[in-house]
Amino acid sequence: MxxxxxxxxxxxxxxxxxxxxxxxxxxxxxxxxxxxxxxxxxxxxxxxxxxxxxxxxxxxxxxVGSWGPMLLGHAHPQVISAVQDVAARGTSFGTPSLPEVELAEEIVARAPVESVRLVSSGTEATMSAIRLARGFTGRNRIVKFAGCYHGHVDALLAEAGSGLVTLGIPGTPGVPEHVTADVIVLPYNDTAAVTEAFERYGDEIACLVTEAAAGNMGVVAPDPGFNAFLARTCREHGALFVSDEVMTGFRLSRAGHWGIEGAKEGWRPDLLTFGKVMGGGFPAAAFGGRRDVMDHLAPSGPVYQAGTLSGNPVATTAGLTTLRLADxxxxxxxxxxxxxxxxxxxxxxxxxxxxxxxxxxxxxxxxxxxxxxxxxxxxxxxxxxxxxxxxxxxxxxxxxxxxxxxxxxxxxxxxxxxxxxxxxxxxxxxxxxxxxxxxxxxxxxxxxx
Ligand SMILES: Cc1ncc(COP(=O)(O)O)c(C=O)c1O
Missing domain, CATH: 3.90.1150.10 (Aspartate Aminotransferase, domain 1)
Incomplete structure (x- = not known):
């Protein structure tokens, strides 16, 4: 300096x-x-x-708004008072608690998800969604887009190499090549590349994960019909369509980016990930979607996922109060x-x-x-x-x-x-x-x- x-x-x-x-x-x-x-x-x-x-x-x-969470602005009096109230009664129980159920209900009421699991960061949400997609489909490959950021999940730090369909190359030291070897990185908004990847690897692809609208390479909107095309292509090949709404969720509309696109066009992702706004400035995030897929998670199903502070009463109260005020x-x-x-x-x-x-x-x-x-x-x-x-x-x-x-x-x-x-x-x-x-x-x- x-x-x-x-x-x-x-x-x-x-x-x-x-x-x-x-x-x-x-x-x-x-x-x-x-x-x-x-x-x-x-x-x-x-x-x-x-x-x-x-x-x-x-x-x-x-x-900057804390990179997205502060939808209502900072220190909103009702959020602060709700947080102070709940914190005074204990900050973490490690048991089921009431605000986490109410927050899950609020998310299910707004977004195209039947069931949600709460976690503590967007990174954890996308990491868990991918594990679930792999566990549900019994397949390993993942498709993602260059320039889309899904948190610092090892496999998702893969970046694009040259060529239309490239297999993932780790984007950082510390991620072994075998971790990204199953990740196919494609250019955003490139339907031909998606078609080619699915023609070649279709029956090995567990899921395609994309930002609902890209916001981590600066803002890059999906072309009209692009997300609908992705949803359709995934369905045709038995892969899950994972829409990452960590940034856009509950920000661009009551139902996030899906609310201004999918809700009108009549398609739904199989899984969605959320964070930022739904935590109201505290560490809370979530992934959710089709009930049959979500039921593969422990303890209902075999795919393990857990968290000491998941559904934390203070964080979920901040998120719930924020969402209830977001009319x-x-x-x-x-x-x-x-x-x-x-x-x-x-x-x-x-x-x-x-x-x-x-x-x-x-x-x-x-x-x-x-x-x-x-x-x-x-x-x-x-x-x-x-x-x-x-x-x-x-x-x-x-x-x-x-x-x-x-x-x-x-x-x-x-x-x-x-x-x-x-x-x-x-x-x-x-x-x-x-x-x-x-x-x-x-x-x-x-x-x-
Ligand atoms: C689209 C998207 N997914 C996932 C993440 C990761 O969230 P977190 O920073 O809470 O781990 C981010 C963070 O900016 C994001 O923008």
Whole structure:
């Protein structure tokens, strides 16, 4: 970190030094370290509504929302009071408890699932869904898409190699090749590649897992009909269709991305995974789906899956309270704020002469830099001028707006975002857009939270 940064953020700089002495890179999840944009990560000390306050007492408009969970905004009074109430009566029982049943009922009422198992993180949800799919079908192969992130599950860290149908190559040291050998990685939105993979390996494929809409390579919407095609192809080959709604679930609509697509088109995934919003800012996640598939889980069936803190009463109460408050008005206000913010960003970039595409799905969006062609795949996204993002990000940060510290992440809006936030955006954007226009080309990194 430079002297200038240290002077501008003395408390965050000091905390970062302390953190680096005791934690790898000074963080507990890589993208928080600001490696993709440079500079000092801000150490937050409090949050309320759509605002974050850091250790230097600077307040920011928050467009990260803890990477998705904070649908209602921070420290929502009803969520906080419900959490305080339940925590005062004990924080974990290791027995069945009431809020976990109510949360499961709420999820079943909203999403296309007949039965759910609660877990503690999105990673655990996708890992367990895949084990279940393999146990249910008796097959080993998995299909996933390049650029889709499903948590740091060993097998799902496989990335695309060259060629249309590639067998998985581990995306990180520490994952043995045999773990990803059964993973087929395909380009997103490429129906021909999916058809080819299923023609070749169809009767060996346990499941295809995809983000309901991709949000971990920046936002990349599924082409119209793509998810329906995946559901159909899986069914034809006796494989399970696993839709990962950890990011989109209960965010894009009452029923997540499925609510704005599958519900209208008349198809259902066999399994879905959830996290983020359904935990209301606490560690709670879930996977669920067809009852006959879910009944393969222990203790009903033979596939083992368990967790000391699964269904934790505090986490499930936070999630349940959040979901119960997430009515049509909440989704409408998030959609409207997001549309207005997208317009402001796009107008400012146009004004500064920066070619760009606002990549969007529902209220989630990100900016694709240096092109006017919408990205449909990870390869498209990687071809952008991502180096324009760092200067843009820092200009916004200096003007009191906290954006995701990577061009490859979605921006998240909450129901607490209001006109004050839009005016802060409007005053910050012209200088940030000019900074993006003037940015010198550099190598940029991508990372996922
Ligand atoms: C689509 C998707 N699946 C799974 C995960 C993993 O969730 P967690 O970070 O809670 O393990 C994420 C996290 O960002 C995600 O976006």
């Amino acid at each position: 430079t002297d200038v940064e240290q002077q501008a953020t003395p408390a965050s700089s000091q905390w970062f030094e302390r953190a680096r002495a005791v934690s790898p890179g000074g963080v507990n999840s890589p993208v928080r370290a600001f490696r993709a944009v440079g500079g000092t990560p801000r150490f937050m000390v409090s949050a309320e509504g759509s605002w974050l306050t850091d250790a230097d007492d600077t307040t920011y408009l928050d467009l 049509d008005a909440v989704y409408r206000s998030i959609d409207e704020w997001s549309a207005e913010a997208r317009r402001l960003v796009s107008d400012a970039l146009d004004e500064a002469g920066v070619p760009h595409v606002v990549q969007e799905v529902g209220s989630m969006f990100s900016i694709l830099w240096g092109t006017t062609t919408r990205a449909r795949s990870f390869a498209d996204v990687q071809a952008q001028e991502a180096w324009r993002y760092g200067p843009f990000f820092h200009a916004m940060l200096e003007a009191g707006i906290y954006l995701p510290p990577s061009a490859y992440e979605s921006w998240f809006v909450s129901a607490a975002h209001d006109d004050q936030g839009l005016s802060r955006m409007a005053s910050a954007l012209p200088a940030a857009a000019r900074a993006a226009a003037a940015a010198p080309p550099t190598v940029s990194a991508s990372a996922s939270e």
